[in-house]
Amino acid sequence: MISSPSAQTSSLSTSATSDLLDQTALSTLAQRLVEAAKRAGADAADALAVRGVSQGVEVRDGKVEESERSEGDDVGLRVFVGKRQAVVSTNDIGGDNVARLAERAVAMARVAPDDDFVGLADPSLLAKQFADLQLLDPKAPLTDELERRAQEAEAAGLAVKGVAKSGGASASAGIGGMVLVTSTGFHGSYLRSSQGISMMAIVGEGTGMERDYDFTSAIHASDLASPQSVGRSAGERTVARLNPRKVATCKVPVVFDPRVASSLVGHLVGAVNGASIARKASFLKDRLGEQLFDSSIRIIDDPLRVRGLRSQPFDAEGVAVKKLAIVDDGVLTSWLLDCATARELGMVTTGHAHRGVSSSPSPGAYNLHLEAGAITPAELMSDIKEGFYVTDLIGSGVNGVTGDYSRGAAGFWIENGELTYAVSEVTIAGHLFDIFKSMRPANDLTFKYGVNAPTVRIEGLTIAGR
Numbered sequence: 001m002i003s004s005p006s007a008q009t010s011s012l013s014t015s016a017t018s019d020l021l022d023q024t025a026l027s028t029l030a031q032r033l034v035e036a037a038k039r040a041g042a043d044a045a046d047a048l049a050v051r052g053v054s055q056g057v058e059v060r061d062g063k064v065e066e067s068e069r070s071e072g073d074d075v076g077l078r079v080f081v082g083k084r085q086a087v088v089s090t091n092d093i094g095g096d097n098v099a100r101l102a103e104r105a106v107a108m109a110r111v112a113p114d115d116d117f118v119g120l121a122d123p124s125l126l127a128k129q130f131a132d133l134q135l136l137d138p139k140a141p142l143t144d145e146l147e148r149r150a151q152e153a154e155a156a157g158l159a160v161k162g163v164a165k166s167g168g169a170s171a172s173a174g175i176g177g178m179v180l181v182t183s184t185g186f187h188g189s190y191l192r193s194s195q196g197i198s199m200m201a202i203v204g205e206g207t208g209m210e211r212d213y214d215f216t217s218a219i220h221a222s223d224l225a226s227p228q229s230v231g232r233s234a235g236e237r238t239v240a241r242l243n244p245r246k247v248a249t250c251k252v253p254v255v256f257d258p259r260v261a262s263s264l265v266g267h268l269v270g271a272v273n274g275a276s277i278a279r280k281a282s283f284l285k286d287r288l289g290e291q292l293f294d295s296s297i298r299i300i301d302d303p304l305r306v307r308g309l310r311s312q313p314f315d316a317e318g319v320a321v322k323k324l325a326i327v328d329d330g331v332l333t334s335w336l337l338d339c340a341t342a343r344e345l346g347m348v349t350t351g352h353a354h355r356g357v358s359s360s361p362s363p364g365a366y367n368l369h370l371e372a373g374a375i376t377p378a379e380l381m382s383d384i385k386e387g388f389y390v391t392d393l394i395g396s397g398v399n400g401v402t403g404d405y406s407r408g409a410a411g412f413w414i415e416n417g418e419l420t421y422a423v424s425e426v427t428i429a430g431h432l433f434d435i436f437k438s439m440r441p442a443n444d445l446t447f448k449y450g451v452n453a454p455t456v457r458i459e460g461l462t463i464a465g466r
Contacts, residue, residue, distance in 0.1 A: 034046065045079045059151050067147075077102060082114070146173060149197050197215060211238055266451055274335045301368050337349045370439075
């Protein structure tokens, strides 16, 4: 890693990036690892090789505080000896380390405990074709371009009337690549770029100080929001939070801003993760096939969305991925499974394996979203005499085993369908079954995050205030 207070102009789009885009060496390395594992006595093996380059700039008061660049290659080897598994990883891939790494992995597997559920994916499930998901913007920005973006975002935030000072602004860019090779003949790779801009603004003084932020992130620079709009939004959000009030404890409709509504989707997905189901550690463990939501609700996981932040053409076991409606017409239709959890549950993987170089696969989601409803956010709130509009959630007081929900929150009080004054230091509480059952989405869905949702209304949550 290279870090300096103010780095000289450099670029990801130099010859170093050209080398990064060529995954031939990584592919050869992964293949050698698998072959070495077989020679060392493994019954089966797969190898994951990961390469990445990233750089970021942080600005405060118009000056660069930090400019950082990191790059590196990492490899992981997973081997199987009978029903036993071991995973080893390294970033030292020179010389004869391939053979030594394979021998160490096989030795570890021989003394590992038996596990009836481990193993490579069934070859019939492996991806045969790889869709063009437009995951790479090969023209990465220069460091001075990142500085410009961060400075413009900060300047726009400070220009908002009422903003006292900057909490800092940043801009970043990176390219990462992955190669997966298995002893069953799978060989796949992909590259993904990323770029982002963020800004935090501060208003007030002392105990009356408030802060808020905004950001934009995308695979392609052309899909980023402008630095000015990011900074302006951060400033406006922050000013709106000035002089918050507390409210009395009550039970009212709660409306979630899109920025926090996505967390409700996240709670569902955590509960349908195959690892949680297999451990019987989910409040939804017996609910597959049941109607948990209104019949209008659909929650989608789409790994094949073009330019999606979490899109990829195959999972970490080489299994073909596909768009999946986790909730369709309000019905819970599927768990998220990798091969091991699928075997444990007597099912078939859904292609949701994720993995780092030092770990075995585990289930995880891709691009999640709650489909939009038919009415505007204003219409969604129009009949609320008193309610709470949430813009910020604090803490993680959600119990995935019981479904109990309790989180600190801030936002705005709703009176007669309109946002009135800022509210802070309250807790919203309920149960996820009730939250899911009463969920009503507005029509303002946009794809900004890895998990996306429109404005969402939930009935009858308890607000714990003064």
